[in-house]
Amino acid sequence: xxxxxxxxxxxxxxxxxxxxxxxxxxxxxxxxxxxxxxxxxxxxxxxxxxxxxxxxxxxxxxxxxxxxxxxxxxxxxxxxxxxxxxxxxxxxxxxxxxxxxxxxxxxxxxxxxxxxxxxxxxxxxxxxxxxxxxxxxxxxxxxxxxxxxxxxxxxxxxxxxxxxxxxxxxxxxxxxxxxxxxxxxxxxxxxxxxxxxxxxxxxxxxxxxxxxxxxxxxxxxxxxxxx
Numbered sequence: 001x002x003x004x005x006x007x008x009x010x011x012x013x014x015x016x017x018x019x020x021x022x023x024x025x026x027x028x029x030x031x032x033x034x035x036x037x038x039x040x041x042x043x044x045x046x047x048x049x050x051x052x053x054x055x056x057x058x059x060x061x062x063x064x065x066x067x068x069x070x071x072x073x074x075x076x077x078x079x080x081x082x083x084x085x086x087x088x089x090x091x092x093x094x095x096x097x098x099x100x101x102x103x104x105x106x107x108x109x110x111x112x113x114x115x116x117x118x119x120x121x122x123x124x125x126x127x128x129x130x131x132x133x134x135x136x137x138x139x140x141x142x143x144x145x146x147x148x149x150x151x152x153x154x155x156x157x158x159x160x161x162x163x164x165x166x167x168x169x170x171x172x173x174x175x176x177x178x179x180x181x182x183x184x185x186x187x188x189x190x191x192x193x194x195x196x197x198x199x200x201x202x203x204x205x206x207x208x209x210x211x212x213x214x215x216x217x218x219x220x221x222x223x224x225x226x227x
Contacts (some may be wrong), residue, residue: 008079016185016193020141023187024059026051029129031071033153033191037145039138041118046070046092047191048136049147053080057086058154065094068092070115072147074132077187081106092116094134096127096220125149125177126169135178142184144198149174150205152191158219160210163201165209167216173209186204 009026016023021039038048038060044067045060060066066087070079074097081104084091089111093100099109113122115136125134126149136145149166150156156164163186165173179202185204188194194201 010052010201011227012053012055014059016187016195018141018143018185018195020143021063022059023193024051024053024056024173025192026053031153032155033151033190034121035082035187035189036078037187039120039136039143039145040064041120041138042070043069046115046118046120047080048072048145048187049076050083051081056083068109068116070087070090070101070136071097072096072131072134072136072190074098076104076147079106094122094124094132096124096132096134098132114126114181115224123177131168137181137183143187144181144183144202147189150186150190150202151176151195155220156190156216158215161205161208161212163188163205167203167220168212170209172215173206175206179206179216187215189221 012024013028014024014027023035023037025035034051038044040063042160043064045064046068048070068089069084070092071080080091081170084106090107091104092109095099095110095112109226121137125135133148149169150163159221186198
């Protein structure tokens with residue numbers, strides 16, 4: 001089931017600003033640090049896995065008009081429906097997603113290898129009955145958007161890692177799916193993105209995911225202990 005909140009956030013923390021877009025965390029105190037992004041392509045704005053917040057339209061207006069709302073993880077519908085309806089645009093879903101349309105009362109468009117006519121490449125990261133995830137990559141400016149398999153929120157990271165592999169994926173990290181990228185920046189669905197030395201951060205996360213898994217799992221167990 002998608003993570004939902006009862007009320008639209010009134011405050012947010014801006015993250016990941018660069019020439020081609022900006023990100024925000026609508027509920028900065030959340031442990032999972034749900035991050036959303038606006039990407040600008042040829043004067044159009046694409047909102048990726050967005051959580052709605054007061055002031056969002058003003059934040060993204062400097063980049064252009066909203067062309068579409070994109071969902072990259074099958075359980076990241078978040079506030080896609082409300083935002084798409086407000087801007088009178090479709091929700092764009094990867095063709096591999098099944099059943100997600102049942103959670104959306106908004107027009108839906110599908111994409112496969114490219115997001116509409118943007119030039120943004122769509123790469124399948126996970127495709128099984130429990131988890132369907134697609135990454136976006138902009139070959140023009142090196143922006144890589146990964147919604148779930150890697151993140152920077154504390155839940156994902158071990159020790160001093162800048163970027164961590166999702167705990168569920170650490171035993172078999174997505175080296176084949178993500179290892180071929182040398183991005184300029186990595187935008188993630190949980191936490192602020194990696195805006196400097198991104199290739200090194202990605203390589204470290206993938207190469208050491210399994211070795212550092214016990215440290216992540218121990219931290220998760222510690223948090224569950226009664227006080």
